[in-house]
Amino acid sequence: MSEKTLLLGQTLAFAGDPMTECPQAARHSTHGGVLIENGRIAAVGDGADLRKAHPGARVIDHGQALISAGFVDAHAHYPQTAIIASWGKRLIDWLNTYTFPEESRFGDSGYAADIAGRYLDLILANGTTTVASYCTIHPASVDALFDAAQARGMRIAAGKTCMDRNAPDTLRDTAQSAYDDSKALLEKWHGQGRLSYVITPRFSPTSTPEQLSALGALWAEHPDCLMQTHLSEQLDEIAWVKSLYPQARDYLDTYEAHGLLGPGGLYGHAIHLEPRERARLAETGAALIHCPTSNTFIGSGLFDMAGLTSEGQRIGLATDTGGGSSFSMLRTMAAAYEIAQLRGHALHPAQLWWLATAGSARALRMQDRIGNLAPGMEADLAVIDLASTPAIAQRTARADDLWEALFPTIMMGDDRAIAATYLAGQAVARAKG
Template sequence: MTAHLLLGQTLSFTADPFAVPWREAVRHRRRGGVLVRAGRIVEVGEGDALAAAHPEAERHEYGDALIGAGFVDAHMHYPQTGMIASWGKRLIDWLDSYTFPEELRLADPAYAAATAETTLALALAHGTTTLTSFGTVHAHSADAFFEAAEAHGMRVIAGKTCMDRNAPDGLTDDARSAHDDSAALIARWHGRGRALYAITPRFSPTSSREQLEALGALWAAHPDCLMQTHLSEQTDEIAWVRELFPEARDYLDTYEAAGLLGARGLYGHAIHLEAREIDRLAEVGAAVVHCPTSNTFIGSGLFDMAGLKARSIPVGLATDTGGGSSFSMLRTMAAAYEIGQLKGTPLHPAQLMWLATEGSAGALHLSGTIGHLGAGAEADITVLDLASTSAIAQRAARAEDIWEALFPTIMMGDDRAVRAVWVAGREVVRSGAA
C-alpha cells in the first residue's frame, strides 16, 4: 500500500496546555514530516530523516505551511446550514423564527441529503475533518448525515434530535418513538465505519420528563454512545427551565434526574452554570462545549474557560452552526480568544489550536484517534498556509517565532488559509477547494 510523506512545518501536542505550561505541551518542527499509510499516521518526525528512511513514500511538499491535526467541531447543527447568519434574535426567538422553519424543510429526505452534503463540503473546505451534529426530529435526517459522511470517509458523531413539546407540528415525536427511532439508528450506524451515535435530546424545554427518562434508559442500554444536548446557554432559557421543572435543583438536574448525566455526555454552551452544576460535571467527568461565535452572535454570554479548565472539566470547541456565524474553526478560535480577553484570561495560540483538535477529541472520548498528529492516529490532517492573504502575510513576515506566525491566521484566516486537508489518509482538499 502506498505510503505518503507530508513535508512542512509540523505542530503536535504532548499534553494539555491548560494543565501544564504551554511550552511543555507542544512540539513544533521547522522542517517536519508526517508519514501516512493505510489511513493512519505511522510516524511524525524530522522531515529529512523521514524522507531518507522512506524513499518509497509519495512526497507531498508543503513548504512553510503548517501541518497539524484536522479540526474537530464538537457541537453543530447541520440542518441549520441554510439559515446561518440570520439577523437579530436571541435563543428562543431564534428557534421559532429561523431554526424550526428550516428544520421542517428536512422532512423531505432529498433536502436533508443535499443539506448534509453541503455542510460536509463546507466543513472540509475550512479544514474541519470531524463534525458532531444534531439532526432534526426526522430519523432520515441522521441517515442522510451518516451516509454523506461515509461517502467522504469522515469520522462523525450525530443523532436524531428528540422533541415532544414546545415545537411546531411536524417537528415533534413522543417518548416511545424518540427511544425506538434512536435505538434503530444506533443499531444501523453506531460503530459502522467511522460513524458514532449520540443520543440527542435538543434541550429540556422541548422534551417532557417522560421523553428525557426514555432517552436516559436508552443511554443506560447503550453506554458506549455519546449523549449531546444544551445546557445554560441564556438566562431567559434557564428561567424557562425553572418554570417547566419546578422540582429541579437547577438546569443540569433536569438531565441528571432522567439518567442523562454521565462521562460521555456533551453539554453545549454551559455559560451560566451554578456551583452545584460545576461540581457535578467535574465529579462525573462530563464534557462541556464552548461555542464562542454563537455565544456572541445571539447574545448568550461569556464562557468561563479558565474556571472550568481549572476544575479539570473536559472542554471542546465548536462552531454551533447555524447559531454560530461561521463554518471556520479558525474564526471560532478567534472568537474564543476575544471572549477570553473579555474575561481577563486571553488564550495562547497553542491553547486555541489544542482546543480545536485535541481538546474536542478528548471531549468526544476520541483522544489519540482524531485531533492528534501522532503515531497511531487516524490520518485526518489540515495544512495551513500562514500567508494566505496580503494582510496576514505582511503580519506573519514580522514574526519572530511560530506563534507570532500562526496567530494572524487564527485571528484573520478563513478557508483561503486551508492549503490542504487529508481525511483517512487521502488528500481531499487542495487550496481550500473541496
C-alpha cells in the same frame, strides 16, 4: 505492500495539555514530516530523516505550510446550514423564526441529502475533519448525514434530535418514538466505519420528563454512545427550564434526574452554571462545549474558560452552526480568544489550537483516534498556509516564533488558509465557492 505517503512541512503536535502546561506541551518542527500508511500516521519527525528512512514513500511537499491534525467541531447543527447568519434576537426567537421552519423540511430525504453534502464540503474546505452534529427529528436527516460522511470517509458523530413539546407539530415526536427511532438509528449506524451515533435530546424545554427518561434509559443500554444536549445558554432559557421543572435543583438536574448525566455527555454552551452544576460536571467527567461565535451572535454570555479549566473540566470547542456565524474553526478560535479577553484571561495560541483539535477530540472521547499528530492516529489532517492573505502575510513576516506566525491566521484566517485537507491520508477536493 501498502503505499506510504510522506507529507513535508512545518508540523505541530501536542505531548500534553497546554491548558495546564503552556506552551511546553506543544511540539513544533520547522522542517517536519508526517508519514502515512493505511490511512494512519505511521511516524512524525524530522522531514529529512523520514525521507531517508522511507525512500519509497510518495512525497508531498507543503513547503512552509503547517501540518496539523484536522479540526474537530464538537457541537453543530447541520440542518441549519442554509440559515446561518440570519438576523435574530434571543435564542427562543431565533429558534421559532428560523430554526424550526427550516428543520421541518428535513423529512424530505432529497433535501436532507443536499444540505448534508453541502455542509460536509463546507467544513472540509475549512479544515474540519470531524464534527458532532445534531440532526432533526426525522430519521431521514440522520441517514442523509451518515451517508454523506461515509461517502467522504469522514469520522463524525450525530443523532436524531428529540423534541415532544414546545415545538411545532412538524417537529414533535413522542417519548416512545424518540426511543424507538433513536434505537433503530443507533443499531443501523453506530460503529459502521467511522460513524458514531449520539443520543440527542435537544434541551430540557423541548422534552417532557418522560422523553428525557426514555432517552436516559437508551443511554444506559448503550453507554458506549455519546449523549449531546444544551445547558445554561441564556438566562431567560434557564428561567424557562425552572418553570417547566419546578422540582429540579438546577438546569443540570433536569438531565441528571433522568439518567442523562455521565462521562459521555456533551453539554453545549454551559455559560451560566451554578456551583453544584460545575461540581457535578467535573465529578462525572462530562464535557462542556464552548461555542463562542454563537454566544456572541445570539448574545448569550461569556464562557468562563479560565475558571472551568482550573476546575479540571473537560472542554471542547465548536462552531454551533447555524447559531454560530461561521463554519470556520479559525474564526471560532478567534472568538474564544476575544471572549476570554473580556473575562480578563488571554488564551495562548497553543491553547486555542489544542482546543480546536486535541481538546475537542478528548471531549468526544476520540483522543485515541483523532486530534493530534502521533503514530497510530487516523491521518485526518489540515495543512495551514500561514500567509494566506496579504494582511496575514505581512504580519507573519515579522514573527519571531511559531506562535507569532500562527496567531494572525487564528485571528484573521478563513478557508483561504486551508492549503489542504486529508481524510484517512487521502487529500480532499476543495469545495467550489
